[in-house]
Amino acid sequence: MVTYRTSLGRARGLGSAKHGVGVWISERVSSFALVPLSLWAIVSGLSLSRVGYDGALAWLHSPLNAVLGALLFATSFQHMHAGLRVVIEDYIHTSGMKAGLLLANLFVCVLGGAIAVFCLLKVALIGGAV
Amino acid sequence: MSEAKGIARGSAQRPLSPHLSVWRWHVTMATSILHRATGIALYVGVLIAAGWAVTLAAGPGAFGAYRALLASVLGQLVLFGLTVSLFYHLANGVRHLFWDAGRGLDPKTADMSGWASIVFGVVAAVLIWIIAFLKVGG
Numbered sequence: 001m002v003t004y005r006t007s008l009g010r011a012r013g014l015g016s017a018k019h020g021v022g023v024w025i026s027e028r029v030s031s032f033a034l035v036p037l038s039l040w041a042i043v044s045g046l047s048l049s050r051v052g053y054d055g056a057l058a059w060l061h062s063p064l065n066a067v068l069g070a071l072l073f074a075t076s077f078q079h080m081h082a083g084l085r086v087v088i089e090d091y092i093h094t095s096g097m098k099a100g101l102l103l104a105n106l107f108v109c110v111l112g113g114a115i116a117v118f119c120l121l122k123v124a125l126i127g128g129a130v
Numbered sequence: 131m132s133e134a135k136g137i138a139r140g141s142a143q144r145p146l147s148p149h150l151s152v153w154r155w156h157v158t159m160a161t162s163i164l165h166r167a168t169g170i171a172l173y174v175g176v177l178i179a180a181g182w183a184v185t186l187a188a189g190p191g192a193f194g195a196y197r198a199l200l201a202s203v204l205g206q207l208v209l210f211g212l213t214v215s216l217f218y219h220l221a222n223g224v225r226h227l228f229w230d231a232g233r234g235l236d237p238k239t240a241d242m243s244g245w246a247s248i249v250f251g252v253v254a255a256v257l258i259w260i261i262a263f264l265k266v267g268g
Contacts, residue, residue: 028230031223038220041179042213042258049262052197053190060186073183076176083169108177116180119187 023082030079037072044069057123066124070117077113081105158237161244165222168215168251175212213258218251 003010044065048056059065084105092098153159178200185196199205225243228234234243 028227031227035220035224038216042216046258046262050265053186053193056186056193069183073176073180080169080173080176084173087166087170112177112180116183119180119183122187123183 027079027082030075030082033071033075034079037068037075040068041072057127060120060123063124066120069120073116073120074113077109077116081109156241157244157248158240161222161225161247164248165219165226168219168222171212171215172219175215178208178212210255210259213255214251217254217258218247221247221250 044059048059051059060069085102088098088101088105092101181196182200185192200209222244225234225247228243234240
């Protein structure tokens with residue numbers, strides 16, 4: 001394809017080429033980690049569907065379940081943030097709305113992840129209602 | 131608005147994708163939009179799971195109420211939809227990882243793996259729910 005535009009003219013407005021690879025790789029790494037974690041989540045959901053409050057407490061007292069649960073939440077919220085960010089960037093083109101939604105997505109994921117992991121650790125370390 | 135003008139100026143001759151109104155609908159288009167739809171559903175699903183952790187930490191009263199909500203007809207429908215979404219998104223996500231490695235990109239394989247993802251999502255979810263209702267395994 002013959003083009004008479006300068007390299008700068010063609011690159012202008014396309015964004016930085018310096019950070020995209022890192023974002024792309026972190027999306028794939030979280031996907032890869034979530035393959036075993038989500039299969040574990042299905043199996044866990046199945047066993048938790050059969051027990052009540054005391055059973056759920058006992059389940060979370062197992063260090064393996066507490067650690068994998070915390071990892072599942074941390075990785076899921078990171079992956080959710082990356083995924084919804086792409087959806088917002090693709091469909092929302094008014095800059096104010098876009099910035100607001102990107103910020104809301106980040107805050108929901110960081111806050112949700114912090115609360116979920118804190119609650120798991122609280123139950124795992126000091127039990128249920130205290 | 132200046133951003134939109136900038137795009138229009140630079141890409142007037144560029145083929146724009148996807149031409150949803152002129153292309154014949156095929157399975158790879160369906161799997162693409164389903165991946166986004168199930169991803170958004172699972173976003174809500176993880177928030178529901180976070181709610182489970184919060185009520186468990188809060189105590190038996192809150193936990194019992196939350197559990198009753200999930201056990202209601204609406205709750206069960208949502209959880210079944212999330213199970214289908216999770217299995218589909220998982221299978222189609224693995225398909226994307228193969229594509230990222232440069233494999234399975236030819237139309238025939240892409241069509242086949244697309245159908246496989248959809249079928250796996252539904253069949254695996256139905257199987258898990260049969261196991262759940264029969265109260266075996268787990």
